[in-house]
Amino acid sequence: MSGGVDSSTVAAMLRAEGHNVVGLTMQLWNQRRLSGHPGMPEAVQGRCCSLDDVYDARRVAERIGIPYYVVNQEERFERDVVRPFVDEYLSGRTPIPCGLCNNHLKFDQLLVVARQIGADLLATGHYARLEFDGDTGRWLLKRPADHAKDQTYFLFGLTQEQLAHTIFPLGGMTKPEVRGLAHQYNLAIAEKPDSQEICFVPGGDYKRFLDAYLAEIGESLPDTSGELVTTDGDVIGEHAGIHNFTVGQRKGLGVATGNPLYVIQIKGDARQVVVGNSDQLYSNTLRVHRTNLISIADLSEPMKVCVKIRHRHEPAPAIIEAGSPGETLVTFEQPQRAITPGQAAVFYREDVVVGGGWIL
Amino acid sequence: MSRVYLDNNATTPVLPEVFEAMRPYFSEHFGNASSIHHHGQETRAAVDRARESVAKLLACRAPEIVFTSGGTEADNLAVFGTVSAGDHVITSVIEHHAVLNACQRLESIGCEVTRIPVDGRGVVDPADVQRALRSNTKLITIMMANNETGVLQPIEEIGKIAVEADVCFHTDAVQAAGKVRIDVGKLRCDLLTVSGHKMHAPQGVGVLFVKKGTPLNPMLYGGSHERSRRAGTENVPGIVALGQAAELARAALESGAVGQTAAMRDCLQSGVLERIESVGVNGEGSPRVPNTTNFYFDGIEGEALVIALDLQGLAVSTGAACSSGAIEPSHVLKAMGIPVQRARASVRFSLGKQNRPEEIDFALELIPQTVARLRKLSPLWGKALASS
Numbered sequence: 001m002s003g004g005v006d007s008s009t010v011a012a013m014l015r016a017e018g019h020n021v022v023g024l025t026m027q028l029w030n031q032r033r034l035s036g037h038p039g040m041p042e043a044v045q046g047r048c049c050s051l052d053d054v055y056d057a058r059r060v061a062e063r064i065g066i067p068y069y070v071v072n073q074e075e076r077f078e079r080d081v082v083r084p085f086v087d088e089y090l091s092g093r094t095p096i097p098c099g100l101c102n103n104h105l106k107f108d109q110l111l112v113v114a115r116q117i118g119a120d121l122l123a124t125g126h127y128a129r130l131e132f133d134g135d136t137g138r139w140l141l142k143r144p145a146d147h148a149k150d151q152t153y154f155l156f157g158l159t160q161e162q163l164a165h166t167i168f169p170l171g172g173m174t175k176p177e178v179r180g181l182a183h184q185y186n187l188a189i190a191e192k193p194d195s196q197e198i199c200f201v202p203g204g205d206y207k208r209f210l211d212a213y214l215a216e217i218g219e220s221l222p223d224t225s226g227e228l229v230t231t232d233g234d235v236i237g238e239h240a241g242i243h244n245f246t247v248g249q250r251k252g253l254g255v256a257t258g259n260p261l262y263v264i265q266i267k268g269d270a271r272q273v274v275v276g277n278s279d280q281l282y283s284n285t286l287r288v289h290r291t292n293l294i295s296i297a298d299l300s301e302p303m304k305v306c307v308k309i310r311h312r313h314e315p316a317p318a319i320i321e322a323g324s325p326g327e328t329l330v331t332f333e334q335p336q337r338a339i340t341p342g343q344a345a346v347f348y349r350e351d352v353v354v355g356g357g358w359i360l
Numbered sequence: 361m362s363r364v365y366l367d368n369n370a371t372t373p374v375l376p377e378v379f380e381a382m383r384p385y386f387s388e389h390f391g392n393a394s395s396i397h398h399h400g401q402e403t404r405a406a407v408d409r410a411r412e413s414v415a416k417l418l419a420c421r422a423p424e425i426v427f428t429s430g431g432t433e434a435d436n437l438a439v440f441g442t443v444s445a446g447d448h449v450i451t452s453v454i455e456h457h458a459v460l461n462a463c464q465r466l467e468s469i470g471c472e473v474t475r476i477p478v479d480g481r482g483v484v485d486p487a488d489v490q491r492a493l494r495s496n497t498k499l500i501t502i503m504m505a506n507n508e509t510g511v512l513q514p515i516e517e518i519g520k521i522a523v524e525a526d527v528c529f530h531t532d533a534v535q536a537a538g539k540v541r542i543d544v545g546k547l548r549c550d551l552l553t554v555s556g557h558k559m560h561a562p563q564g565v566g567v568l569f570v571k572k573g574t575p576l577n578p579m580l581y582g583g584s585h586e587r588s589r590r591a592g593t594e595n596v597p598g599i600v601a602l603g604q605a606a607e608l609a610r611a612a613l614e615s616g617a618v619g620q621t622a623a624m625r626d627c628l629q630s631g632v633l634e635r636i637e638s639v640g641v642n643g644e645g646s647p648r649v650p651n652t653t654n655f656y657f658d659g660i661e662g663e664a665l666v667i668a669l670d671l672q673g674l675a676v677s678t679g680a681a682c683s684s685g686a687i688e689p690s691h692v693l694k695a696m697g698i699p700v701q702r703a704r705a706s707v708r709f710s711l712g713k714q715n716r717p718e719e720i721d722f723a724l725e726l727i728p729q730t731v732a733r734l735r736k737l738s739p740l741w742g743k744a745l746a747s748s
Contacts, residue, residue: 022671054685067670069670071663072663074686112737113663113664113667116733117667117671118671118672118733
């Protein structure tokens with residue numbers, strides 16, 4: 001329970017159906033830690049797991065009559081989500097902390113706690129669907145009814161064991177329907193706006209976060225300044241640090257030529273940011289590692305799927321085939337724009353999530 | 361669901377006699393104790409009777425009792441009432457946050473604070489206190505009994521050191537009052553904190569014992585209540601309750617009834633140690649208050665155990681809660697040198713006057729099977745088994 005409309009409505013629905021429900025909120029990040037650092041807000045409200053959100057969740061639990069607990073997972077969150085987030089940016093990649101949080105916290109540590117306290121299933125407010133395939137004996141993760149709210153992109157890393165103990169009650173509903181239900185259940189948070197950003201980066205300014213976090217743990221921001229180069233290798237300028245850039249970025253390059261320039265690639269080791277024109281942003285192939293397969297046990301032969309390379313991206317037709325262990329090669333029918341290392345590539349067969357991995 | 365409450369160090373239920381004693385003071389005898397008319401005289405008398413009762417519990421004199429809103433306020437009053445910029449304070453690493461955070465605040469206003477460590481048993485060494493003394497040491501504040509482990513500190517020895525050095529000595533006796541005898545003369549303390557809701561009085565009332573002649577700056581300004589040491593209209597029902605609770609506590613201590621609490625605690629403790637493997641007591645071997653035992657259960661998270669037990673009707677706790685309600689790692693267990701994983705695997709059980717032997721039986725039925733279930737699902741336990 002995040003204190004938001006989705007998870008609150010799930011709790012209310014399940015309770016109304018007569019299930020034995022316990023509400024859990026994960027305390028993931030001490031919102032006070034970085035307050036006061038330059039650029040970081042003093043009081044943080046309305047972020048996932050802020051005191052206000054916990055209050056909201058607790059009130060919902062009380063309204064629907066279920067026990068409610070806040071579980072402290074700060075240490076694990078810092079280790080498995082925040083630190084990798086920082087390291088990825090410093091290596092020139094663009095991370096997805098929500099994917100890591102799902103893999104390591106929500107559907108791992110939290111699921112363990114849920115089962116330890118006697119629960120059979122963990123229910124969340126994710127817009128996704130789960131179905132058991134009797135033929136293959138596998139749990140299938142599928143896109144929800146409301147494609148606009150589809151969160152399966154962040155759930156590609158879930159295992160069969162995890163999916164077997166999970167339910168997504170909102171999979172068949174649209175957001176307006178969910179809000180309607182929340183009103184029906186008389187939940188105070190029915191009109192609460194959705195939280196869109198990363199829960200531990202207030203205001204979405206990840207650069208300030210990197211500064212503040214590293215300062216707080218007593219490290220300094222490493223110097224990754226270096227050269228701005230063209231795809232031919234010509235040096236055309238300088239940059240102040242690779243973490244300031246993401247593939248496809250146009251602003252903040254500091255050089256002006258006749259044509260608009262975009263970040264094509266970030267070469268972490270060489271501390272180089274490769275820039276080029278819009279055409280150069282397109283590519284047909286990508287490689288992922290740490291592949292997780294859901295609908296199938298293994299990728300023994302090439303498979304035709306649609307692939308999402310970003311949360312906001314229409315799945316594009318491609319062929320996937322296994323590479324070295326854990327790696328998958330993806331070849332698109334049409335070139336895709338701004339393939340970004342650090343993001344996830346998630347494979348779909350119609351509405352079914354075949355699996356996915358992290359883009360190299 | 362029938363519920364068993366074994367978290368009395370967090371708070372205690374108001375005993376029936378205590379509730380009866382305070383009840384008339386809400387709507388029948390409701391006067392402001394400072395009013396000169398009949399209604400005020402009544403409640404003034406009730407407050408003073410309560411004052412006498414608390415004084416007897418602490419073996420001090422009635423004028424030395426200052427009523428506050430609770431233990432936290434009394435701790436704050438002891439610290440901020442005695443220390444000013446430029447002073448040095450000696451405290452310990454295991455104090456309650458009311459003392460720790462007050463001392464932290466002192467540091468930001470120009471004081472220096474020495475925090476004495478504890479040994480593996482959770483006990484402060486008086487020699488460390490002695491060594492920490494400086495020419496500008498203004499206050500020593502060391503708790504009498506720790507809230508998490510129940511471990512008792514050598515207050516008398518520290519008191520001796522304070523007297524010799526002519527330094528003001530405060531002890532937070534919140535977890536000791538009503539459980540062990542307190543004689544402020546023997547302890548040689550100048551200030552001592554009591555909390556009502558830890559001894560079967562309601563939340564919202566406490567005491568700071570202030571030895572006659574001890575200079576104390578008030579924190580609350582207003583009327584001249586409590587001999588101008590603590591302004592604010594007296595919480596008469598709360599104070600009356602505390603007085604009654606103090607009488608009951610004194611009687612129980614004198615009659616040896618506390619021995620029953622100790623017996624139940626010991627029964628719980630040995631029962632757990634017998635029935636469950638890879639378990640131990642934090643603070644084993646140290647003198648403790650008779651109602652507390654703090655176990656570690658290797659291979660699981662204490663937080664999950666507390667929740668699992670609560671869902672089955674048994675209330676216990678770990679560490680301290682933060683403002684979101686999540687559990688914070690225990691600074692006390694850490695200070696005792698207990699490894700992080702084991703500290704996270706620790707749970708405190710604390711008894712009150714109202715607990716019965718059947719409740720201990722219930723707990724002993726529940727705990728082993730719950731621990732077993734947690735361990736079965738715990739990646740940590742799996743690893744521990746694999747490596748053994």
